[in-house]
Amino acid sequence: MHAIVIEQDRLSWQPQAPLAAPEHREVRLRVAWAGVNRADLMQRAGHYPPPPGASEVLGLEVSGTVTETGPNVAGVAVGDRVCALLAGGGYAEEVVVDERQLLPLPEGIGLREAAALPEVHATAWLNLFMEGALTAGERVLLHAGASGVGTAAIQQCCAFGHPCFVTVGSQDKLDACVALGADAGWNRHDGSFFSAVKAWGGADLILDPVGASYLADNQQVLKADGRLVLIGLLGGRRAELDLGRMLMKRQRLIGSTLRAKPPEAKGAILDALRTHVWPRLANGEIRPLIDRSWPISEAQAAHTWIKNDANIGKVLLSVSGEA
Incomplete structure (x- = not known):
């Protein structure tokens, strides 16, 4: 072999x-x-x-x-x-x-x-519907939307009636995600996604492979009773968590690995x-x-x-x- x-x-x-x-x-x-x-x-x-x-x-x-x-x-x-x-x-x-x-x-x-x-659809399904417990019509923010997991998650969101917003690293990637069915998106090289996601209406669930560098903005755009599902640490493993916002908004932070x-x-x-x-x-x-x-x-x-x-x-x- x-x-x-x-x-x-x-x-x-x-x-x-x-x-x-x-x-x-x-x-x-x-x-x-x-x-x-x-x-x-x-x-x-x-x-x-x-x-x-x-x-x-x-x-x-x-x-x-x-x-x-x-x-x-x-x-x-x-x-x-x-x-x-x-x-x-x-x-x-x-x-x-x-x-x-x-x-x-x-x-x-x-x-x-x-x-x-297998890996991308299992990761998307586990974290959107099992860990994230999406319910009818809830809105999803997908970071790294053009990745394997991201493109699978866009399609699952569309198939089951969940509007999604993506963050990506180029205009070509943003165009590809919208063609797959994403509602809207943001090129991370243009700065923080905070204002764009807030204008879109905020997120009930965030699927995040980035981690520390996105935590503050993730909390800001996560709606009441929202869930932040962390699946990676590309942006670091340590950041300040606003416990007051988490408490008052009843936000949940969920760590998730499949392997x-x-x-x-x-x-x-x-x-x-x-x-x-x-x-x-x-x-x-x-x-x-x-x-x-x-x-x-x-x-x-x-x-x-x-x-x-x-x-x-x-x-x-x-x-x-x-x-």
């Missing part, structure tokens, strides 16, 4: 020891495509280690074909084409993963497009996707948004692309290249 290895801060495609046989409810997948996420860059920099027992190899989502099943697997069979949400190990020719972390390909979606789905959740918890999220999002992928209401792809041997270039904030939507790595 080959997998990506980090060598002196470079990514190298090298032979590795074969993976152990799947146990209990695990399955082995032959990987076709792997999704690239900013979390991979964080892990590579030493800021986001894998959970105990998870693979040290980068990669949180793949698509591929089941080649072997453990003794207690009931929901999938050898030959099934699936996509998978992983705790690690995706930048490789094979992965072993619990069957509860698999989803079938949506009707009409191939393996390449399917690799762009370390156990298979049963990930399975519950993926079950919700299969019920609510997969039919909308099949009918075209929601679509995979792929920015660019590289061969797995050129993973370094893919990471550089994301590090430079050049992507709109998902970046993929071709492993077997199967469509």
Whole structure:
């Protein structure tokens, strides 16, 4: 088996020891495509280690074909084409993963497009509808709206009747987000988003991968009973929180990570996707948004692309290249 290895801060495609046989409810997948996420860059920099027992190899989502099943697997069979949400190990020719972390390909979606789905849609669904508990008509502020998670969240908001405002890093990204269905947006290079979001009407829920540098303005634009769901720390981890505003406005600050959740918890999220999002992928209401792809041997270039904030939507790595 080959997998990506980090060598002196470079990514190298090298032979590795074969993976152990799947146990209990695990399955082995032959990987076709792997999704690239900013979390991979964080892990590579030493800021986001894998959970105990998870693979040290980068990669949180793949698509591929089941080649072997453990003794207690009931929901999938050898030959099934699936996509998978992983705790690690995706930048490789094979992965072993619990069957509860698999989803079938949506009707009409191939393996390449399917690799762009699990991590971003699971993150969006978890934080908008499970942690964030959106109710009918509530308004959403999405930071990093042109990212993989951002573009998935825009589409989920539109599909379920939630107006959304995005912050992005360029006019091209803002145009792309509006084309996906965002109500309005703001280029962060033009200064604070505070006035623009207040003029838009404020937010009932904020999905924020930025953290410290946005905290004060987030609190200012968050409405009474609003929820700020923190999913990243790109703008730092320490900032002053206005507890008086939090108290009087009944605001809630929710920290949320997906990677370390156990298979049963990930399975519950993926079950919700299969019920609510997969039919909308099949009918075209929601679509995979792929920015660019590289061969797995050129993973370094893919990471550089994301590090430079050049992507709109998902970046993929071709492993077997199967469509």
